[in-house]
Amino acid sequence: xxxxxxxxxxxxxxxxxxxxxxxxxxxxxxxxxxxxxxxxxxxxxxxxxxxxxxxxxxxxxxxxxxxxxxxxxxxxxxxxxxxxxxxxxxxxxxxxxxxxxxxxxxxxxxxxxxxxxxxxxxxxxxxxxxxxxxxxxxxxxxxxxxxxxxxxxxxxxxxxxxxxxxxxxxxxxxxxxxxxxxxxxxxxxxxxxxxxxxxxxxxxxxxxxxxxxxxxxxxxxxxxxxxxx
Amino acid sequence: xxxxxxxxxxxxxxxxxxxxxxxxxxxxxxxxxxxxxxxxxxxxxxxxxxxxxxxxxxxxxxxxxxxxxxxxxxxxxxxxxxxxxxxxxxxxxxxxxxxxxxxxxxxxxxxxxxxxxxxxxxxxxxxxxxxxxxxxxxxxxxxxxxxxxxxxxxxxxxxxxxxxxxxxxxxxxxxxxxxxxxxxxxxxxxxxxxxxxxxxxxxxxxxxxxxxxxxxxxxxxxxxxxxxxxxxxxxxxxxxxxxxxxxxxxxxxxxxxxxxxxxxxxxxxxx
Amino acid sequence: xxxxxxxxxxxxxxxxxxxxxxxxxxxxxxxxxxxxxxxxxxxxxxxxxxxxxxxxxxxxxxxxxxxxxxxxxxxxxxxxxxxxxxxxxxxxxxxxxxxxxxxxxxxxxxxxxxxxxxxxxxxxxxxxxxxxxxxxxxxxxxxxxxxxxxxxxxxxxxxxxxxxxxxxxxxxxxxxxxxxxxxxxxxxxxxxxxxxxxxxxxxxxxxxxxxxxxxxxxxxxxxxxxxxxxxxxxxxxxxxxxxxxxxxxxxxxxxxxxxxxxxxxxxxxxxxxxxxxxxxxxxxxxxxxxxx
Numbered sequence: 001x002x003x004x005x006x007x008x009x010x011x012x013x014x015x016x017x018x019x020x021x022x023x024x025x026x027x028x029x030x031x032x033x034x035x036x037x038x039x040x041x042x043x044x045x046x047x048x049x050x051x052x053x054x055x056x057x058x059x060x061x062x063x064x065x066x067x068x069x070x071x072x073x074x075x076x077x078x079x080x081x082x083x084x085x086x087x088x089x090x091x092x093x094x095x096x097x098x099x100x101x102x103x104x105x106x107x108x109x110x111x112x113x114x115x116x117x118x119x120x121x122x123x124x125x126x127x128x129x130x131x132x133x134x135x136x137x138x139x140x141x142x143x144x145x146x147x148x149x150x151x152x153x154x155x156x157x158x159x160x161x162x163x164x165x166x167x168x169x170x171x172x173x174x175x176x177x178x179x180x181x182x183x184x185x186x187x188x189x190x191x192x193x194x195x196x197x198x199x200x201x202x203x204x205x206x207x208x209x210x211x212x213x214x215x216x217x218x219x220x221x222x223x224x225x226x227x228x229x
Numbered sequence: 230x231x232x233x234x235x236x237x238x239x240x241x242x243x244x245x246x247x248x249x250x251x252x253x254x255x256x257x258x259x260x261x262x263x264x265x266x267x268x269x270x271x272x273x274x275x276x277x278x279x280x281x282x283x284x285x286x287x288x289x290x291x292x293x294x295x296x297x298x299x300x301x302x303x304x305x306x307x308x309x310x311x312x313x314x315x316x317x318x319x320x321x322x323x324x325x326x327x328x329x330x331x332x333x334x335x336x337x338x339x340x341x342x343x344x345x346x347x348x349x350x351x352x353x354x355x356x357x358x359x360x361x362x363x364x365x366x367x368x369x370x371x372x373x374x375x376x377x378x379x380x381x382x383x384x385x386x387x388x389x390x391x392x393x394x395x396x397x398x399x400x401x402x403x404x405x406x407x408x409x410x411x412x413x414x415x416x417x418x419x420x421x422x423x424x425x426x427x428x429x430x431x432x433x434x435x436x437x438x439x440x441x442x443x444x445x446x447x448x449x450x451x452x453x454x455x456x457x458x459x460x461x462x463x464x465x466x467x468x469x470x471x472x473x474x475x476x477x478x479x480x481x482x483x484x485x486x487x488x489x490x491x492x493x494x495x496x497x498x499x500x
Numbered sequence: 501x502x503x504x505x506x507x508x509x510x511x512x513x514x515x516x517x518x519x520x521x522x523x524x525x526x527x528x529x530x531x532x533x534x535x536x537x538x539x540x541x542x543x544x545x546x547x548x549x550x551x552x553x554x555x556x557x558x559x560x561x562x563x564x565x566x567x568x569x570x571x572x573x574x575x576x577x578x579x580x581x582x583x584x585x586x587x588x589x590x591x592x593x594x595x596x597x598x599x600x601x602x603x604x605x606x607x608x609x610x611x612x613x614x615x616x617x618x619x620x621x622x623x624x625x626x627x628x629x630x631x632x633x634x635x636x637x638x639x640x641x642x643x644x645x646x647x648x649x650x651x652x653x654x655x656x657x658x659x660x661x662x663x664x665x666x667x668x669x670x671x672x673x674x675x676x677x678x679x680x681x682x683x684x685x686x687x688x689x690x691x692x693x694x695x696x697x698x699x700x701x702x703x704x705x706x707x708x709x710x711x712x713x714x715x716x717x718x719x720x721x722x723x724x725x726x727x728x729x730x731x732x733x734x735x736x737x738x739x740x741x742x743x744x745x746x747x748x749x750x751x752x753x754x755x756x757x758x759x760x761x762x763x764x765x766x767x768x769x770x771x772x773x774x775x776x777x778x779x780x781x782x783x784x785x786x787x788x789x790x791x792x
Contacts (some may be wrong), residue, residue: 107603113604117319138662140656142654144267149652149653150267151649151656152655175659210665297654299655300654322652322653326604336572336757
């Protein structure tokens, strides 16, 4: 077997080839999005995780909480994005305790960006940060591959998003009612799932408002019509 | 078999042979060189009588995907210089933060200057020429670490004598200054047009502000016609001794498309 | 100073039997000998002022500033040992920068005061150090606007973000004073240094409530100039220069920045201050005459 000579020797003496490990990694070939609306922000995602063409997990939860009302959508390497989300969750918890005030979406976005930018040559992580706070209301930030930070009124990401740029641009409205925003997210993700082989399964959503975080779940066998959660 | 704890979990020498210790070398080549991901296209600038005009469109591309269409790529520094960024947006943001910290350091310096001592203030103030030199050193340092900041940058403002200043620096730390400058596609498409109006500093010194703005707007139009990574919304700044005037939501005007009506087929066809 | 000779005043980190840290108290003595510093918080911003004692005629007029900028929106003035104050400022700048690096947003005045309070307090704990010989006044204006992440690009919806909680106030002018013990409070008006008693008495007469009828920023500048002059005893004290800085909101004269008060306004304020003081003296003289 060919091992190549890249990589480094870890402390226990076992040779690890990072490039080889990365290649076999579980990827979130994904459709994710987050939208601002009248009362806050909504995150949405499909639930498919693949290794190549094999679906490693068909009910993945790609919506990850990093603070009470600050969440993120993960795309790219599952391991990388989980590690990054864990770091930010820790940092935001620390921020809350040390400063006696809630972190804002900006605080989260800043920490996310620093991690993604500083480790850009090691990470494959495409993240959307969405959060609600008293002062700024609902906000959406996008951090694509290189680690840049983009404030947006709505953001889409993952492999499936390329199929819905037109749909989203044509149907997007500022300041929607909650029901309309939920519908916008659902219909967009349905299209992404329809056209992207790496996206599929259920549609998960999280609605963040002054009332806190509210989860939604829609299943493919009922054509995503019924809310199950 | 070797039962010492040091050998636990390792391939058995008697079965697999001695461990290849060549892997122990951890000083192999370092591969930090990245490639840009989210990118901005050309930046163009031209000097005139009292200052410099600089412009860049508001697009950040993701490969060929026009992903972010309200990214402002002109950044002001202390209301006296403007920096236009082409190339990687994450590195632009890094530089932007670095420069705003530099600007805060500047306020510390002016703190210690008596207010009636304008000469000192003028000399200690970080002008566009100083800023450009700083960026050149920084970008060269980073390329020498094989970890370049993937940008092409134009710096516009005034030099130590208060004369218009325009210079570029790229990801290798290569720097130029000229009466007009352009990065990326602009160096092929906009530069020849700008040179028609200002080949030398002497010619640039005859241009009025209005003329310079018109030339830049014309160039932005040509770039929109011919650069597949460009946008018709752009930012434009005029930098003079008096300060910076920046407009970030400009729309290309008076485009020429109607002639498409006369184009039929690709050769002999005329219906 | 009944403590002298008991030995409990010789080092930090040793309490006297009645629970005092004499080193800290001596540090406060150093402060009490320094030129008066004051800070005024009003509805539109903060004014800092200091009585800069001229220790030599060979010093350049207007040089050697005593009020320092810490971050764009933050200023510090102090009374006591100037080199200690310089070090305090240096540390405050480092703290402000660390915050910016970590969170990509300016540090709030309260957070800076908290960190610097902690820093000063640490110098009361160890045998190997002495407390700071200064009391510092920290003034700042935390932006009322929505703060972006430093360097961010793009924007939210043009109709503004939805779901904001209405009626809550964010940001505004803040003023803190930090003592050698590390103790710090938020103030409407703060004074320290030689003339603090007189200055405090004057500050208490002002309407610093921040409501409609409260002092405006420009009035605060004039009051600050007057108070520094009141606190200065012409007969006993050496000559001084008045140094003043101010911080307004984004819609005010300094646009949220900590800046030196413009020369014209400062000179006007000083002229008015002197006029008022001379008037008072005249009145007093007249009173004296009537009593005769």
